[in-house]
Amino acid sequence: xxxxxxxxxxxxxxxxxxxAFWCNPISGHATLYWYQQILGQGPKxxxxxxxxxxxxxxxxxxxxxxxERLKGVDSTLKIQPAKLEDSAVYLCASSRLQGRSxxxxxxxxxxxxxxx
Amino acid sequence: GENVEQHPSTLSVQEGDSAVIKCTYSDSASNYFPWxxxxxxxxxxxxxxxxxxxxxxxxxxxxxxxxxxxxxxxLHITETQPEDSAVYFCAARPxxxxxxxxxxxxxxxxxxxx
Numbered sequence: 001x002x003x004x005x006x007x008x009x010x011x012x013x014x015x016x017x018x019x020a021f022w023c024n025p026i027s028g029h030a031t032l033y034w035y036q037q038i039l040g041q042g043p044k045x046x047x048x049x050x051x052x053x054x055x056x057x058x059x060x061x062x063x064x065x066x067x068e069r070l071k072g073v074d075s076t077l078k079i080q081p082a083k084l085e086d087s088a089v090y091l092c093a094s095s096r097l098q099g100r101s102x103x104x105x106x107x108x109x110x111x112x113x114x115x116x
Numbered sequence: 117g118e119n120v121e122q123h124p125s126t127l128s129v130q131e132g133d134s135a136v137i138k139c140t141y142s143d144s145a146s147n148y149f150p151w152x153x154x155x156x157x158x159x160x161x162x163x164x165x166x167x168x169x170x171x172x173x174x175x176x177x178x179x180x181x182x183x184x185x186x187x188x189x190x191l192h193i194t195e196t197q198p199e200d201s202a203v204y205f206c207a208a209r210p211x212x213x214x215x216x217x218x219x220x221x222x223x224x225x226x227x228x229x230x
Binding site for chain 1: 221223
């Protein structure tokens with residue numbers, strides 16, 4: 001089974017520029033998450049999709065961050081304009097629906113963003 | 117919302133010794149508690165989990181204990197090996213029908229010295 005794919009792995013931009021990250025979840029996983037992981041901290045949920053609908057975006061800074069999941073599969077996370085404090089690793093994860101599954105999260109390797 | 121606290125933030129042990137990482141949670145509705153291991157440059161990977169109807173679970177050198185009354189759970193690694201060196205995260209998931217929302221601790225960096 002192929003894992004969660006993310007790209008790019010690394011990105012360096014200047015503040016006020018824009019950046020986009022892409023995620024392809026595990027096939028058949030209905031739920032997709034974007035987490036922000038600042039150095040030395042645990043992952044913090046930015047947005048959660050179930051199929052192509054948003055379940056939770058309460059922690060997403062909507063003035064600069066946006067995300068979409070077209071056709072309930074791939075997802076993109078965009079930051080525009082970027083700030084210095086956006087420097088972090090952006091992790092995408094996916095899981096099956098609850099019910100009989102454990103709801104285990106499967107993470108991608110992350111996209112490391114450096115804002116100068 | 118749920119708040120998960122994790123201690124210690126760093127832990128250094130000698131190869132062969134045991135390591136214990138502790139987490140507390142605040143939401144009594146949390147019913148699922150996974151532990152993730154994150155190696156350098158990689159995403160977190162599930163190593164063991166426990167549900168709220170179980171007090172302890174073991175998988176070879178790794179065990180997790182849960183005290184629902186005190187709202188804390190712990191990861192125990194015995195006979196540590198250098199390849200156990202990584203950052204470990206605990207997480208808690210409140211019972212929300214059909215939605216999977218996880219709250220993570222701040223992580224413990226485990227260093228196993230050969």
